[in-house]
Amino acid sequence: MTSQNKVKRLLAPEDELDWLGNVLIRSDLNVPISNGNVLDNFRIKKSIEYIEDLQNISTSITFTSHLGRPAGFENSLSLKPISDEMSKLLNQDVVFIKNNLDKEIINILKTKKKGIFLLENLRFNEGEINNDEKFAKGVAKPFDTYILDAFGACHREHASIVKIGNHLNSFQGPLMSKEIEELDKVLNVSNEDFTIILGGAKVSDKLALIKNLLPRVNSLLIGGGMCFTFLKALGHNIGNSLCEEEFIESAKEILDSTDGKKITLPVDFGVTKAIESHARNNIELSQFSDDDIGVDIGKETIKKFQEILSKSKTIFWNGPMGVFEVDEFSHGTKEITNAIAEMEAYSIVGGGDSVNAINKFSSTDKFNHVSTGGGASLEYLEGKSLPGVNIYNQLII
Numbered sequence: 001m002t003s004q005n006k007v008k009r010l011l012a013p014e015d016e017l018d019w020l021g022n023v024l025i026r027s028d029l030n031v032p033i034s035n036g037n038v039l040d041n042f043r044i045k046k047s048i049e050y051i052e053d054l055q056n057i058s059t060s061i062t063f064t065s066h067l068g069r070p071a072g073f074e075n076s077l078s079l080k081p082i083s084d085e086m087s088k089l090l091n092q093d094v095v096f097i098k099n100n101l102d103k104e105i106i107n108i109l110k111t112k113k114k115g116i117f118l119l120e121n122l123r124f125n126e127g128e129i130n131n132d133e134k135f136a137k138g139v140a141k142p143f144d145t146y147i148l149d150a151f152g153a154c155h156r157e158h159a160s161i162v163k164i165g166n167h168l169n170s171f172q173g174p175l176m177s178k179e180i181e182e183l184d185k186v187l188n189v190s191n192e193d194f195t196i197i198l199g200g201a202k203v204s205d206k207l208a209l210i211k212n213l214l215p216r217v218n219s220l221l222i223g224g225g226m227c228f229t230f231l232k233a234l235g236h237n238i239g240n241s242l243c244e245e246e247f248i249e250s251a252k253e254i255l256d257s258t259d260g261k262k263i264t265l266p267v268d269f270g271v272t273k274a275i276e277s278h279a280r281n282n283i284e285l286s287q288f289s290d291d292d293i294g295v296d297i298g299k300e301t302i303k304k305f306q307e308i309l310s311k312s313k314t315i316f317w318n319g320p321m322g323v324f325e326v327d328e329f330s331h332g333t334k335e336i337t338n339a340i341a342e343m344e345a346y347s348i349v350g351g352g353d354s355v356n357a358i359n360k361f362s363s364t365d366k367f368n369h370v371s372t373g374g375g376a377s378l379e380y381l382e383g384k385s386l387p388g389v390n391i392y393n394q395l396i397i
Helices: 042-047 051-055 078-089 105-109 133-140 174-188 205-218 227-233 245-256 258-262 299-310 331-342 351-359 374-383
Strands: 022-026 058-063 094-097 117-119 143-146 169-172 192-199 219-222 268-272 280-283 293-297 314-318 346-349
Touching: 022 169, 042 078, 078 094, 078 117, 078 219, 105 293, 117 205, 133 174, 133 245, 174 205, 174 314, 174 346, 174 374, 192 205, 192 299, 205 245, 205 374, 219 299, 227 245, 227 293, 268 299, 280 331, 293 299, 293 331, 299 331, 314 331, 346 351
Parallel strands: 022 058, 022 143, 058 117, 094 117, 143 169, 192 219, 192 314, 314 346
Antiparallel strands: 268 280, 268 293
16 A cells, blocks of 8 residues: 555564554444443454463553543443443453543553453543644653554544654555455445445435445445435335435436436335334335335345346445344345355345344355445545545554
């Protein structure tokens, strides 16, 4: 990867690699927590993969992250449960530090040789979101080296993304570099063998991505709630299904474009009158009644999507095919998840609910790359320049 003009320090040659001192890692540990328990540890696992190697060249390792969008201190958004989860995964004690600006942090780091620590939620201090220089300098003070490894937050111009590293010997972390490398494959792959499959609720979240990637692909398959805006743009009755009326014209422009013929939309559906009822009826597109809510793709659509996917050499998938959290509405997402998992194509999954679907129906190790980024992945694939990408040289350990 080529680094940009904002490179801070060059990594020393391997035979000269010296101790990095007290290391601060900005990870993305923004994971779901309920009653003090981590519900999905995927991002945590990815964030600690290289820690053993890093311990060999550092005095201590301290993680820092945000969690949610707190308004000041909120106990439910404390990172304490994450330190407990990290301790289990690493089979060693991860010391939780209850704040991130304590003058005593430097002394706390000395209490445990080769220790691993976790600071409290960065966003409990407004200086993080306000990109405050004083806050950045204060967080950096106890440390010698900074590793920016939070790809899922690199689209935010926050202090931990763009300012803390200015005060330390700073690097781009291995996970961040891997994310960029994999998403670059999506941007640079030959369109002859490339299929994108998109789902999820809102077309508005993915319009820019579609416009940027559609010229590069052979096929674009659209399921999930977002398909109904496209179907309505074609004049179909979609009943009471989710539709973003303000984006119908944008969807129509895409469908009418030169590349619009690359798009495949569902032809049959699982529908319900009320999602909370869990009652499902299977219909063709032409059979929608005004009170039907589309909640899943149907058997013929699954078959059609699987056929197109089977001819692909590269697949990028982002978003479920329906309301997969409800078992009765999960069939399409389950079938597509398992189909991609068993294919020989190079598969890249764009984070978010797709990861939840994989965890429910399959295993992340059956896919070539599963992104830890949600919104950041989408913005990168839209072609946007992200504040935290490529501002430091890669850390290679």
